[in-house]
Amino acid sequence: LSSAVVWACSLNCVDWHLLSPAPESLFESAANLQGRFQGDPSYEYQGEVDDEPKKKWERRDVKIKEEIRLAVVVAIIDEEVAVAPRGAFIKTPTGQVIKNRSFEGICNFTSLGLQFYLVLYNSIISTSLNRELIF
Known part of the structure; x- marks a missing residue:
């Protein structure tokens, strides 16, 4: 058994699906997106990715699905906080x-x-x- 954390998400609170882990290449771009979630996993946000951090003027646009953005937010919350009795x-x-x-x-x-x-x-x-x- 692996020790990886698995999360589930639902659109209607009846049918639950596994939330796929966010790819490392989109992690920073998805974390920098602001605004509310739309509630549609297929909704695409426009984001930017730096190919090389030294060259700030060279950015490329990338489309990030809401499902990936949700996975990034959940991963950040899971990494930064915990609850204990x-x-x-x-x-x-x-x-x-x-x-x-x-x-x-x-x-x-x-x-x-x-x-x-x-x-x-x-x-x-x-x-x-x-x-x-x-x-």
């Missing part, structure tokens, strides 16, 4: 965040409330935690 991690006196070895989980009642969870941002995830510890 309160008490799962502790902060040491040196400021490092580590896994709480005595944490045994939360009960069913407390698992229903959002106040019992923390959002971990990229700075905490990348510097102090190994991402596999969270999930």
